[in-house]
Amino acid sequence: MDMNVLLAFLTASFLVSMSPGAGAVNTMNSVVNHGFRSTIPTILGLEVGYGIQILVVAVGLGAILASSNVLFSVIKWIGVGYLIWLGIQKWISNPTFNPEHEYSSSNMKLFWQSALVNLTNPKATVFLVALLPQFLSSDTSTHPTQLLIMGTTLLVVDVIVMLCYASLASKFQRFITSDKRMRITNRIFGSFFILAALLLSSFKKAT
Structure with a gap:
């Protein structure tokens, strides 16, 4: 890829990953709930979900999803329902404050929860279908290599941005000093999950 094109794509990748969303x-x-070590399974899950989205678009299936109202709606509403379910779970949870900030939750649970957050977000697919072709050269023989470079760039950038969000969240832990504050924190994040669901429900693909 031309260096100027790659830099432009890198900039676009950062802007997309930095925009607050369900991820x-x-x-x-x-x-906040499970400690900074939970960052590893959480971000790995997000990137697996994102990577599958990128792969789907790269092989052409993304265009089918983007053009099919039925498929788009099905995936969108599954995603909306899943985010609302996560939000409700945070609202009704009754955690006990742990000064070490080590709350019980398996790495696999965190991994799959995160993977589903990205897998059930059709906005990512529509975005990728619109973005990737803008940076592909006219030489179709190099498309596989270009898509590999762009896919890798998207994932690496997203990992960096998610680590920044994780670092920011770790600063909040010092304020969680009681069961009450833990419940309040959970309900705040629960509300954010529900807000993300509402935003996703209002999203419509371009016609």
């Missing part, structure tokens, strides 16, 4: 909320929630 960022999920990452910050995991850190």
Whole structure:
């Protein structure tokens, strides 16, 4: 890829990853509730979900999803329902304050929860379908290499941005000094999950 094109794509990747969304909320929630070590399974799950989205678009299936109202709606409403479910779970949870900020939750649970957050977000697919072709050269023989570079760039950038969100969330832990504050924190993140669901429900693909 031309260096100027790659730099432009890198900039676009950072802007997209930095925009607050369900992935960022999920990452910050995991850190606050389960400690900074939960960052690893959480971000790995997000990137697996994101990577599958990128792969789907790269092989052309994303265009089918983007053009199909039925498929788009099905995935969108599954995503909306999942985010609302996560939000409700945070609202009704009754955690006990732990000064070490090590709350019980398996790494696999955090991993799959995060993967589903990205997998059930059709906005990512529509975005990728619109973005990737803008940076592909006219030489179709180099498309696989270019898509590999762009896909890797998207994932690496997203990991960096999610680590920044995780670091920011770790600063909040010092204020969680009681069961009451833990419940309040959970309800704040629960509200963010529900807000993300409402935003996703209002999203409509371009016609």
